[in-house]
Amino acid sequence: MSAATNAVGYNFAYLDEATKRMIRRALLKAVAVPGHQVPFGSREMPLPYGWGTGGIQVTAAVIGAEDTLKVIDQGADDTTNAVSIRRFFARVAPGLRTTERTAEATVIQTRHRIPETPLREGQIMVYQVPQPEPLFKLEPRRTETRRLHALGDYGLMQVKLYEDIARHGRVGSSYDHPVMVGGRYLMSPSPIPAFDNPKMHMSPALQLFGAGRECRLYAVPPYTEVRSLDFEDHPFVPLRADAACTLCGARDSYLDEVVTDDRGGRIFVCSDTDFCGARQAMKEAAE
Amino acid sequence: MYVAVKGGEAAIANAHAWLAEERRGDLAVPEIGTDQIAGQLTLAVDRAMAEGSLYDPGLAALAIKQSRGDLIEAIFLLRAYRTTLPRYGASAPLDTGAMAVTRRVSATYKDLPGGQVLGPTFDYTHRLLDFALAAEGLTPEPAPEADPGPDAAPARVTGLLAAEGLMAAEPASDAEPGDVTRTPVTFPATRDLRLQKLARGDEGFLLSMAYSTQRGYGNAHPFVGELRGGEAAVLFTPPELGFAIEIGDLPVTECQMVNQFHGSRTEPPQFTRGYGLVLGRTERRAMAMAIVDRALRAAELGEAVTAPAQDEEFVLAHSDNVEANGFLEHLKLPHYVDFGSELESVRAMRAAAREEAARAAAPGALREAAE
Numbered sequence A: 001m002s003a004a005t006n007a008v009g010y011n012f013a014y015l016d017e018a019t020k021r022m023i024r025r026a027l028l029k030a031v032a033v034p035g036h037q038v039p040f041g042s043r044e045m046p047l048p049y050g051w052g053t054g055g056i057q058v059t060a061a062v063i064g065a066e067d068t069l070k071v072i073d074q075g076a077d078d079t080t081n082a083v084s085i086r087r088f089f090a091r092v093a094p095g096l097r098t099t100e101r102t103a104e105a106t107v108i109q110t111r112h113r114i115p116e117t118p119l120r121e122g123q124i125m126v127y128q129v130p131q132p133e134p135l136f137k138l139e140p141r142r143t144e145t146r147r148l149h150a151l152g153d154y155g156l157m158q159v160k161l162y163e164d165i166a167r168h169g170r171v172g173s174s175y176d177h178p179v180m181v182g183g184r185y186l187m188s189p190s191p192i193p194a195f196d197n198p199k200m201h202m203s204p205a206l207q208l209f210g211a212g213r214e215c216r217l218y219a220v221p222p223y224t225e226v227r228s229l230d231f232e233d234h235p236f237v238p239l240r241a242d243a244a245c246t247l248c249g250a251r252d253s254y255l256d257e258v259v260t261d262d263r264g265g266r267i268f269v270c271s272d273t274d275f276c277g278a279r280q281a282m283k284e285a286a287e
Numbered sequence B: 001m002y003v004a005v006k007g008g009e010a011a012i013a014n015a016h017a018w019l020a021e022e023r024r025g026d027l028a029v030p031e032i033g034t035d036q037i038a039g040q041l042t043l044a045v046d047r048a049m050a051e052g053s054l055y056d057p058g059l060a061a062l063a064i065k066q067s068r069g070d071l072i073e074a075i076f077l078l079r080a081y082r083t084t085l086p087r088y089g090a091s092a093p094l095d096t097g098a099m100a101v102t103r104r105v106s107a108t109y110k111d112l113p114g115g116q117v118l119g120p121t122f123d124y125t126h127r128l129l130d131f132a133l134a135a136e137g138l139t140p141e142p143a144p145e146a147d148p149g150p151d152a153a154p155a156r157v158t159g160l161l162a163a164e165g166l167m168a169a170e171p172a173s174d175a176e177p178g179d180v181t182r183t184p185v186t187f188p189a190t191r192d193l194r195l196q197k198l199a200r201g202d203e204g205f206l207l208s209m210a211y212s213t214q215r216g217y218g219n220a221h222p223f224v225g226e227l228r229g230g231e232a233a234v235l236f237t238p239p240e241l242g243f244a245i246e247i248g249d250l251p252v253t254e255c256q257m258v259n260q261f262h263g264s265r266t267e268p269p270q271f272t273r274g275y276g277l278v279l280g281r282t283e284r285r286a287m288a289m290a291i292v293d294r295a296l297r298a299a300e301l302g303e304a305v306t307a308p309a310q311d312e313e314f315v316l317a318h319s320d321n322v323e324a325n326g327f328l329e330h331l332k333l334p335h336y337v338d339f340g341s342e343l344e345s346v347r348a349m350r351a352a353a354r355e356e357a358a359r360a361a362a363p364g365a366l367r368e369a370a371e
Helices: A017-032 A054-060 A080-092 A142-151 A156-169 A194-200 A271-285 B009-024 B034-040 B042-052 B057-066 B071-082 B157-163 B191-199 B204-215 B285-297 B312-317 B321-332 B336-361 B362-368
Strands: A068-073 A107-111 A122-129 A179-181 A184-187 A206-211 A217-222 A225-229 A255-259 A266-270 B100-106 B222-235 B245-261 B270-281
Touching: A017 A054, A017 A206, A017 A271, A054 A080, A054 A122, A054 A206, A054 A217, A068 A080, A068 A271, A179 A255, A194 A225, A194 B270, A255 B100, A266 A271, A271 B362, B034 B042, B034 B057, B042 B057, B042 B071, B042 B204, B042 B270, B057 B071, B071 B321, B157 B222, B157 B270, B191 B270, B191 B285, B191 B312, B204 B285, B222 B285, B245 B285, B285 B312
Parallel strands: A068 A107, A107 A122, A122 A206
Antiparallel strands: A179 A184, A179 A225, A206 A217, A255 A266, B100 B222, B222 B245, B245 B270
């Protein structure tokens, strides 16, 4: 079952064309109402729920044989799940090119990160979303949260942030920090670190979000205002480990902590492997 | 004349004969051997052993064969056998930290001492039916073997966090753990009993309870700190020897879930642990158990108890599938004495209601009501 073996008996990119059209219609609606969760007829996929079935369906619906796909998980192209999803598309989408370079990709499917390299017009970011409802920890009933979104009533979340500040002196969410899209809808940015939230704001790329298990899609069109929820006197502050990357020396990228022994030894390396690799190559070339 | 059926001895014997015939299936197809079940349906065997609370792959395979693959029935058979076994004593606590691992993954670190060991997992398979497998006689290529790493056991992720003071300490105790198979559980239960109940609880129930917390009913934010599977040595001290000897290895799966804890008046913000340890390669069960264990610690950690998964009595009283299945299926037993009295009662109530309606409809009654 090598990546080169195409799956016989399946349509291009696995889903049938009618399903792709259904997803694209839902995506059009999502783009038209930025940040609003649009229900869609999510299909059973050959990867488990939680592995990125929503993202895979979105990618399958928008991708063509002329596209170049990059898949990352935790910022890295070589993580097991990213490898698996990239292999999946290589099998079911004959002709599709895959890449690890952010700049070369036309479609980037991601779990938990936004690449460090700035995105450009024409690129599509596809986010895998485990829980599209930003209010679910405060109000588990979707019948109720739908009403709150309709009314634009986000007091629950404001109070939660206020309580965080009152208790801990800072807004407590380190990842999946909620954002306001276009000043109207509260949206989960998916579990990206808060560090990545500002990259969503006025991004030239189209950002699509797929939650397969929860049957929801949503979108942020290019050049849309995306504000991390905060207070005037307690502005949103993205966190990163206060260190430089051991491999490339970057001080402005998001870092993974790697434990090197059981005596407290640890190093920090860029979570974005493409970004880190390119910087290392540049450094080597300069030397 | 209608004769009420009593006993039905012949009916029962015939039903059993038919059941045996159905179990065997088409005689033209070779009978399945317990060695085939134990060797090729290993995860079914592991689940039966975990929930049957009995480590014996051969007996578990027999139970699965006898139950026609109905795992709850197989678990029931194992439990009913286990309860007859004499107890020689208790082993020393398993040292899962020292066990030889065939699988060890952490979702909280990209890499860590001891590395990430995927092992024989379905995780990254694409769920496409492999039609080649339908044809028999295919021998898989031997899997490539890595060089054996250092002999040292991989460090525990929870230990790494604890070394930095970020992991809440668990109260240590050398007290003899309770035994849920010998003493009834009362509420609030101690954690040892709670973990025992979860370790043998129904996999589907544990899965759904854990899932409900992930969807907001109980507010869990779990990370898989570490999931490890392998064989742990069982040490036992026979009274006549007075020192511990190794009596065998037990395949187990252990999961340590790491959850953020916002702190309380006495405790600083830190991480807390949900713990799962189960027999065999039953990873889903270990993870669900760890999440439910953490959810059930809500009261202890001063969190609001609002969701079903945080309600100890609700979870523990309904987690056992042999109990639940027995009580559910007992509804098939004759209940005609009770039902007969219900019939009489409903008839009497209807008659009373009719009389009441008739009285209300009488011309005299109307006038009375109007006055």
